Every structure is written in C-alpha cells, then in structure tokens.
Amino acid sequence: MKIWENTLNILKKGNERFIHNNMNNILHHDLKLLSQTQNPYAVVLCCSDSRVSPDIIFDQSLGGLFIIQNAGNVCDTSVLGSIQYAIQILKTPLIIVLGHTNCGAVTAAHEHKSMQGPLQSIVSLIDEHIVEGAIIDSIKNHTLETAKSIDNILNIHQEKIEQNVKVVSAIYNISSGHILWM
Template sequence: MPNRPTPAQAWSALIEGNARFVRGEMEHPSQGVDHRAELSTEQNPFAVVFGCSDSRVAAEIIFDQGLGDLFVVRTAGHVVDTTVIGSIEYGVNILNAPLVIVLGHDSCGAVGAAAEALTTGRMPAGFVRAIVDRVIPSIVHLPRQAGADSADSADRADNADSADSAGGDPVDAGRPMLVPTAEILGREHVRHTVRMLQSYSAGLSDAVAQGRCAIVGLEYTLADGRVRLVESSGPLAL
C-alpha cells in the first residue's frame, strides 16, 4: 500500500483481503516482529472500520490485515454516538485514512432486538436498551412482519436503486427475491449508518466532498465470510 492510498486503492486492498479470507489463503500481512517495532512510534492505517462488536466479525481477520493497517471502532449493532463519530473523525482527519467502512452482518442481535421492540413493545433491560434505541430509527419505516410480498418488494426496490446508481440493470429483475425480512432490516441499518455519519459530521462530509475519503457500507455473511456492498459515498471505482 502507498503511504497515502486513494479511497479506491484502500477499497481494493480490503476486498482482496476478504477474498483471501473466504478462500482460506490468508497472507497475515503486517504482523512481523520488525513491522511491530516500526509501528511503535507512529501509525498510518489505510482504512477506518466501524463495525459491530460481535465476536465473529473481527475486522483484521475477515479482511486479512495486520498491525497498523486498520483503525477499528466497534459497538454492539454498530450504533453511533458522539464518541464513535469523534473516533472516526480522528481516523480520517488526523490519521488521514482515505476510507471508512461501516461493517454490519447477518443475524445481528441488536437489529433483531430492535425489530422485536417495534413489533411487540418489549425492550431489553439495563443499558442494552440504549443500543436498541439507536437501532430503531434505522428500521422503523420498514415492514416488521415476515410477509414475503412486502419484504420482496423492499429488496427489489433496493436492488433497482443500486443498479440505477451503477448504470446497470436491476439484479434478477422480475423474479421473486425471497429475502427474509431480518436481512432487509440489517441492510437498511447499514445504509442508515452510512448516511448518518455524513449528516452528523461536517468533517466526514467535507472529506467525502473533497474526494479525500469514501464511506462504504458492507454486510458480512457469517456462514461464508464474504462482505457484500450495501451503500457507498465518495470516490470509489466500483
């Protein structure tokens, strides 16, 4: 990696690393003794990863990176607060990372709890409730019943929007897309988080507008280890 990679170069490095992880051919870069000593005086991560605290979604592992490569911020359900935004701003504006990843995953307990709260009115006890409270705004406008028609319509619309922005045809247009409602809710939470970071942070919004940084929302699939693009903003060669 160059000392200051472009957002597209940083994106490519992460996607290549995830492909190695999926194949089981990890290189485990940036983990040698000499490199560890070099990092003792400074750090130059090429990406900020804001992800869920889930023990199965460790950023350095699933992207096959090492010490000093990623500036990682994690909360349960990748929920945003002021300290999260400040940490991401530090990675972009102080450490000059050209890429921010919002990393969600399937079967997210925080998203599931938020959906249950909206459907049944039952909220978790203690400070776990604060996590659910921060997920609810992402999904409150979406159907909460597991009805195939509403779920399929929402996902078809999402695919059509993605294809339109990329200049292509909708994926599997005209075919039913039997995606469980829980998956739709999780993806919408990732989208909402990407947009929230830019609307809440003038620093991040300016970095994207100036082409210094891109923000990308990804969903990680626990079973096969792949990341899927959900949302992007900024200068990426997709």
C-alpha cells in the same frame, strides 16, 4: 484512481483470501514500527460480535485498520469522535460501516424487544432504521442509514478535512465469509 478506491480494492482482495482460507497478511507486522506510529488506511465501524473481526475477514495486519466496534455498529458521539480522529489526525481516506448477518442488536430492535439498562440505549439507536420484512432487510437498512448519517456529518465539516474521504457500507455474512458491498 482515488486513494479510497485503492484501499477498497485491497480490502476486497483480502476478503477473497479470507474466504478461500489463503490469508497472508494477518501475521505480518513490524512491532517496532507499530510502536512508533500508526497509519491505518481504513476506518471500520462494526459490531462487537465475537464472530466479526475486521483484521481477519479483510486479511490485514496490525495497524492497517482503525476499528471501532460496538453492539449493533451504532454511531453515537464517541464513534463520531473516533472517526474524526482517524480522518483528521491519521488522514484515513475510507470509512466502512460493516453490518453483519445474525446481528443480535438489530434482531432485538427488529423484534421490538424491551431491554434493560444501557443495552436499551443501543437498541434505541437502531430502532429508527428498522423496516418491515425480514431481519436481514433491517440489518441492511441500519447499515446504510448509519453510513449516510456519517457521510452527512462529514459533508458539513468537509472544509476541515484535508483529504477526500469516502463512506461505504457493507454486510458481512458470518456463514460464508463474503462481504456484500452496498
């Protein structure tokens, strides 16, 4: 089993504990050790929606996840730089692009709403991933396309990455707590 596969299984089991309100890792941490180093086993690019907290929904303690959050889980240069840091410096083997149901940013793009200021730049990054049909279809497509984009960029730079890195996409259902792995 590859390292990223083991990591994915850990996160799937953590989500099951979260769904059944049987969490056991979230409060376990060693502050002395965490103050000296970090060794996350997964990068999670997700929305900054207050209902989406990867440490909690995957039942992980501090230091386990390298979390990048922004409205609409969009991928820009700062996100790519953060991912590069996690995989090159911290040797993190798994990248998860985590969309979620009822995402306001994707909904705004799906409904072609005009935004003002910096929010419009976020919606513009989502626009190209919008599909006809239900909003959930656009959420899934945006998540998949973002993951594909990250994977393509990593493949271009593969010779600089020392470990095998896997990019996966998933949708978090904020009503049920379940993760749909795509």
